[in-house]
Amino acid sequence: MNKSIHLFAITGGPGCGKTTIIEELKKRGYNCVDEVAREIIKEQVQSNGNALPWADKEKFTLLMLEHSIETYTKNKDNALITFFDRGIPDTLAYANLIGLKPPPELTEAVKKYQYNPIVFILPPWEEIYQTDTERKQSFQEAIDTYKAIKNTYNGCGYQLIEVPKLGTKERVNFILSTIENK
Template sequence: MRRFILTGTPGSGKTTLLEELARRGHDVVREAATDVIARRQAAGEAAPWERAGFVDEVAGVQRARAAAGPSAAAGAVRFHDRSPVCTEALRIFLGRPASPALTAELDRIGTEATYRREVFFVRGLGFVERTAARRISLADALAFERLHEEVYRARGYRLIEVPAAAVSARADLVEAAVREMLPEV
């Protein structure tokens, strides 16, 4: 299994780290929620995360992105900016009930062992830059970070800490950890 998840709180630098890994030649899968929010906001929906079907829409986009791309079947290392486990944490954070669609997706990734059990947990930078899609306070971001930890651990994932640092140092840490787990890489 060569699919690794990058997770953490909003604004922790996951996307910047993912872009650096892509620049270094790695296959990457972009985060889904931000794109779902942007598409809905462009259509005039101010706060799409308030819509009942938001979490399931995010999970659907995640699944489609995970299945796409040339290396999905070729065995290359692939980094995913978030996963359905993150979407489960989002569901809990938003106070939404579990849906059959998300539950089925979580069951599927568990049964199929879609992702490595080692997850790169990208720690927050100590601030949150607000955007149209990211309207979370630092206090809420820290609570959301703790919730991600709890949900991943409850599902049996091992978190690999990626502390706040320059993006190149973070990418070096991720690559070194992957080489240790997959010496043939």
Template sequence: MSMSPSLRIVLSGCSGGGKSTLLAELARRGHRVVEEPGRRIVIEEQESSGTALPWVDMAAFARRAVEMARADLAAVAEHPGPVFFDRGLIDAASALEHAAGIPLAQTLADGPHYASPVFLTPPWPEIHSTDAQRQLDFAAAVAEYERLLSAFPASGYAPVVLPRASVADRADLVLATLKAG
């Protein structure tokens, strides 16, 4: 039996908005989590001197992210409980549309892939930072967030924008929203 999309929960939103920290809190509370495809790809590409990096070849990066997000979904297909994803296929499809013009609906035609609602972290300049794997400056991160704000509803998902709050409060809100749904 494969996992119902209702048990696949996406955390998305602004780069540097606290998604990974929230994912770590959900893992600490005993939930299954899947790390962000983009960061894993960047690490692999940097270690192999590859060029599928968002700041070198965004289209190649987005194609890899689509493949990895699909593999992530397949890897947890038999997991009986909820799984929280740090980004996922919709994020990758949005990046692919932006970079290569491939329509979102074409990449996501075999959906739905996740539960609705999806949870978005908004731009939060006070916590945004860059590092070796996340080189998007704040303006580019906000532009990406704006694309995602359109991509999720266009793909049939209802976004819930999380407040700028403590990680514990955000985790409580995500879990309460899921229980209420």
């Protein structure tokens, strides 16, 4: 396993605060990569495409993989600590969750494109959970997604660190102090 120690994945089910944490990390000057799934959904809706989680799930999965590899590749050679709003194993977790047999290029990508061994996972948090135009899942689906993600990252050999349910600044401080102390 050739892990890129400066690339950190932040993961969890939908609506648990990942994007808010990424935005706070950006404000603090960190290099961050936005979640590819939301961008794909926006692009597909605007272009009347069907590569959507509620339409062609297989096509959506392959687009997520393609975009995730692209963002990984773009950031792997810089020396900056970089935070990703989800990593490539999230795409594998999604495929497993929807009952899609992972295509060989997905299982190969999970092995080839590795993040820091420490992955930050945010637990489901009903008090902050909201649906929107890109997030249509119920809170129970968010819990199921969290479990699938947790199992997938564990199966890929990552060390999951659960980020406590705190205010955004405190959550970011927790992440940064964890990195400094490892």
